[in-house]
Amino acid sequence: MQELDASVQEKVNTWLNGNYDADVKQQIQKQLDDKAYTELTDAFYRDLEFGTGGLRGTMGPGSNRVNKYTIGAATQGLANHLKKTYPGEKIKVAIAHDSRNNSDVFAGITADVFSANGIHVYFFKALRPTPELSFAIRELGCKSGVMLTASHNPKEYNGYKAYGADGGQFVSPEDKAVMAEVAKVSNVDDIKFGRVAENIELIGEDIDQKYLDAIASLSISPEAIKRQKDLKIVYSPIHGTGITLMPKALAQFGFENVTIVEEQATPDGNFPTVVYPNPEEKEALTLAMKKARDIDADLVLATDPDADRVGIAVKDNKGEWVLLNGNQTGSLLINYLLTAWQQKGKLNGKQYIVKTIVTSNLIEEIAKAKNVKYFNTLTGFKYIGELMTQLSGKETFIGGGEESYGYLIGEFVRDKDAIVSGAFISEMTAFYKDKGSSLFEAMLDMYLEYGFYKETLISITKKGKTGAEEIKAMMQQYRENPPKTLGGAKVVALKDYENRVETDLTAGKTTPIDLPKSDVLQFITEDGSIISARPSGTEPKIKFYCSVNTKLTDKGAYEATNKALDEKIDGIMKDLGV
Numbered sequence: 001m002q003e004l005d006a007s008v009q010e011k012v013n014t015w016l017n018g019n020y021d022a023d024v025k026q027q028i029q030k031q032l033d034d035k036a037y038t039e040l041t042d043a044f045y046r047d048l049e050f051g052t053g054g055l056r057g058t059m060g061p062g063s064n065r066v067n068k069y070t071i072g073a074a075t076q077g078l079a080n081h082l083k084k085t086y087p088g089e090k091i092k093v094a095i096a097h098d099s100r101n102n103s104d105v106f107a108g109i110t111a112d113v114f115s116a117n118g119i120h121v122y123f124f125k126a127l128r129p130t131p132e133l134s135f136a137i138r139e140l141g142c143k144s145g146v147m148l149t150a151s152h153n154p155k156e157y158n159g160y161k162a163y164g165a166d167g168g169q170f171v172s173p174e175d176k177a178v179m180a181e182v183a184k185v186s187n188v189d190d191i192k193f194g195r196v197a198e199n200i201e202l203i204g205e206d207i208d209q210k211y212l213d214a215i216a217s218l219s220i221s222p223e224a225i226k227r228q229k230d231l232k233i234v235y236s237p238i239h240g241t242g243i244t245l246m247p248k249a250l251a252q253f254g255f256e257n258v259t260i261v262e263e264q265a266t267p268d269g270n271f272p273t274v275v276y277p278n279p280e281e282k283e284a285l286t287l288a289m290k291k292a293r294d295i296d297a298d299l300v301l302a303t304d305p306d307a308d309r310v311g312i313a314v315k316d317n318k319g320e321w322v323l324l325n326g327n328q329t330g331s332l333l334i335n336y337l338l339t340a341w342q343q344k345g346k347l348n349g350k351q352y353i354v355k356t357i358v359t360s361n362l363i364e365e366i367a368k369a370k371n372v373k374y375f376n377t378l379t380g381f382k383y384i385g386e387l388m389t390q391l392s393g394k395e396t397f398i399g400g401g402e403e404s405y406g407y408l409i410g411e412f413v414r415d416k417d418a419i420v421s422g423a424f425i426s427e428m429t430a431f432y433k434d435k436g437s438s439l440f441e442a443m444l445d446m447y448l449e450y451g452f453y454k455e456t457l458i459s460i461t462k463k464g465k466t467g468a469e470e471i472k473a474m475m476q477q478y479r480e481n482p483p484k485t486l487g488g489a490k491v492v493a494l495k496d497y498e499n500r501v502e503t504d505l506t507a508g509k510t511t512p513i514d515l516p517k518s519d520v521l522q523f524i525t526e527d528g529s530i531i532s533a534r535p536s537g538t539e540p541k542i543k544f545y546c547s548v549n550t551k552l553t554d555k556g557a558y559e560a561t562n563k564a565l566d567e568k569i570d571g572i573m574k575d576l577g578v
Helices: 006-017 022-033 039-043 067-084 103-116 130-139 174-184 207-216 222-227 244-253 281-297 327-345 362-369 381-391 418-434 439-448 464-480 555-576
Strands: 055-058 092-097 119-126 143-146 157-163 200-202 234-236 258-261 298-302 308-316 321-324 353-354 371-377 396-402 406-409 452-460 488-496 501-505 508-510 523-524 530-535 541-549
Touching: 006 022, 039 464, 055 067, 055 308, 055 452, 055 508, 067 103, 067 143, 067 174, 092 103, 092 130, 092 508, 103 119, 103 157, 119 130, 130 157, 130 207, 130 308, 130 418, 157 488, 174 308, 222 418, 234 244, 234 281, 234 418, 234 464, 244 258, 244 523, 281 298, 281 308, 281 321, 298 418, 308 327, 308 381, 308 508, 321 327, 321 439, 327 353, 327 362, 327 371, 327 396, 327 406, 327 418, 327 439, 327 452, 327 555, 353 362, 353 381, 362 371, 362 439, 371 381, 381 396, 406 418, 418 439, 439 452, 452 555, 464 523, 464 541, 530 555, 541 555
Parallel strands: 092 119, 092 143, 119 200, 234 258, 234 298, 353 371, 353 396
Antiparallel strands: 055 157, 143 157, 298 308, 308 321, 396 406, 452 541, 488 501, 488 523, 501 508, 523 530, 530 541
8 A cells, every 4th residue: 555545644634633642643653654554544444333242443543443532432422322312310321341451441431431421330340241231230220331342352352332221232223323423523522531530439249249149040940950069160261251250150059169260260351371262262262171171070161251152161972072162052051941941830921032043043943842932133132132121021031142152041131141151051061960961962862852953153354444345245246146056955045134135036036024134144045054144243254154954863873963064064165155
């Protein structure tokens, strides 16, 4: 790149000449002097926007970066929205942060701006999990809340999750209204950074205990836990916030033999023992699985930095430790919850479960078999939270989740919750062990009963402005020229969630999709495979989700069937050019 685009140069000049800190100006000037035009373009070509996960990006100076000013503008815009929405009312918000570098600083800036706008802030005095923030919003009667986190992203990232009065992330039309208010904050001088101390109230242990009591009240099999209280659980918070609550939650459920992975127990935004602090990555669970082998454990749990996602490992029938993916864990959880509710005689037709459109249809099959209502939502847990709020007081949410390791049990929170999920995964393990079984055996039994479903996710990273354009072009190509066959099977239907229409490719008929617009395409084959293409709302990636299924004739056929499904997935991805 020889020079900056005029619009980018204009934004750079605004920052160089505006009321920004001297060190920020120095960093930008150095990039100009070094002719680092690609980096400057990426930092200034757009403003960070609220996506499916709120505001998220790499840290550094620039309008497309997470820093004091983008955090400040987001908060000022949110404050303006709240004051317009609740005129004349005393507005309260809650703020929490995770263990990432600068999360505590950004949380303080967020509190400063809210307080300067006359808004009462409940401020967690130390790091806490995202789901506890969601709980606190509802518990304390707040109109909004903010979590400073970039979830499981690499250490260079940070972010800002904004929540509404129901404890869920903002959804349409309110998310658009917030975005519009943030966009109006075009001048740094419009941001009120002056802290008003009397508007900030510290919170902590009291909310912790209310949250822990609430999730412990959901336990369905306390008698099984009592008999299996020595279940050997290995837990890693992967240097994140989970250490504040997961051990306490497991203890309150009745588990007495929990081993913490000490090397990963201290909160640290550099995540020194892992490449990525993501429980979806096998490498992130290496230390936990080693500990599990050393002590012959029953279960491994690991949570991401803000403790809204949980990954697990179990022993297979050969005694080898294996990681379960998000679809397997989610399916096991729903199967356990519905089975336990059924056995206690608690299912009366007024309960429901929820999953996202890219999550395994095995969950749907389980719900059908148990005569429990199920819903599919768009990707992003905010849509599950929105549905829960709509149905609150009318029907009972048992549980739900998404393939990306996020689950929720009960109605106390409106976001994915690794704390309650970790406690229930442990309860589920105790439930099956009490019957002489294991979690792996329970999974095989589930496959025998409902079908063997296998899913894979492939992500392709395309960074910067050119990457965003490439992803857009890929989606356009798939829309205009959908594949005729995938993995040797005819593509019989195309679901286009952007245009909200499903096309029967055999009959040529179209039917509307009753969900909000979302840039997702799904190809459905005649043998029941589902392949989804979706640009990420929070990362520079396009994601391909592939789900295939077949019958499992007996447990002895597991490995051969698993291999056959893997080969089928490989064929489908090859046909897609992925």
